[in-house]
Amino acid sequence: MTLQNQEEPGSRPDHAPIAGVIGWPIAHSRSPLLHGHWLKRYELPGAYIALPVHPEDLGAVLGILPRMGFVGVNLTIPHKEAALKLADIVTDRAALIGAANTLIFRQDGKIHADNTDGYGFIANLMQYAPDWRADQGPAAVIGAGGAARAVVASLLESGVPELRISNRTRLRADQIKSEFGAKVVVYDWAQAGNMLEGSRTVVNATSMGMAGKSPLKLPLEALSAGTLATDLVYTPLMTDFLKQAERRGCEIVDGLGMLLHQAAPGFERWFGIRPEVDDALREAVL
Ligand code: ATR
Secondary structure, eight states, rough: OOOTTTTOOOTTTTTTEEEEEEESSSSTTTHHHHHHHHEEEOOEEEEEEEEEOGGGGHHHHHHHHHHGTEEEEOOTTTTTHHHHHHSSEEEEHHHTTOOOSEEEEEESOOOEEEEHHHHHHHHHHHHHOOTTGGOOOOOOEOOHHHHHHHHHHHHHHHHHSEEEEEEEHHHHHHHHHHHOTTEEEEEOOOOOOOOOOOEEEEOOOTTTTTTTSSSOOOTTTOOOOTTEEEEESSSSSOOHHHHHHHHHHOOOSSHHHHHHHHHHHHHHHHHHHHOOHHHHHHHHHH
């Protein structure tokens, strides 16, 4: 029997869009809470779910999700680099960062990869420290992992005159310098405290200070009043780093807003509305 009026495989007639977050493990992701809040708030049909996917299965899963009504996914540890390689179209910023956190499954079957972490980082600063300007002076980034790469890319794009970076494993910081260019100055880990001297923006992009992880062990005496200090760690919201920075007269911005803002571009592409990042969302996610 031939069916009449069948849509092409992969098309999604009259089905509410589904998106999700892929990770391994995934149980602790706050993304379902955050996208769920927006879906409810804007009364949109659709769903956003957490998908536990083993690294070996990522390719197969990305091949099949679009055929099940999925319009895209977010990616978290450990899939961000692998997803970039599996995509058909890659934005400049994702290529520069070397990782993807947002995929869009296009109607033509192509997978479009983006990285919105750097955007989320800057949008968070603009919301909570509206007077902050990248060109006010050197920025110092502590850490050189995946999250740090997004921060470095976005700070350079925003116009910092000098980007100082220090990492326990120096090689990763050297690699960032070789990829991101002459404005990047690498400090030895033993000298990390010194790079804060004269820096106008200071970012903790390591996992140090996160609940359950080791505390941030770094001399912060060189932090000066008026400097913008921000932490990518948001559990706890008020990290020791931020507390110490505040005591030294720094302006501080916590890391939760980065998580919220990085989610907005994906939500807009999948569900059709640019969602707002406000206090109600912060409370829902906390
Ligand atoms: P993410 O994607 O969150 O950036 P990552 O790529 O694993 O995760 O990077 C974690 C960052 O925290 C790295 O800069 C890491 O330093 P190494 O490159 O030397 O591993 C840093 N980090 C984690 N634990 C640390 C610790 N106890 N002391 C110093 N740095 C630490």
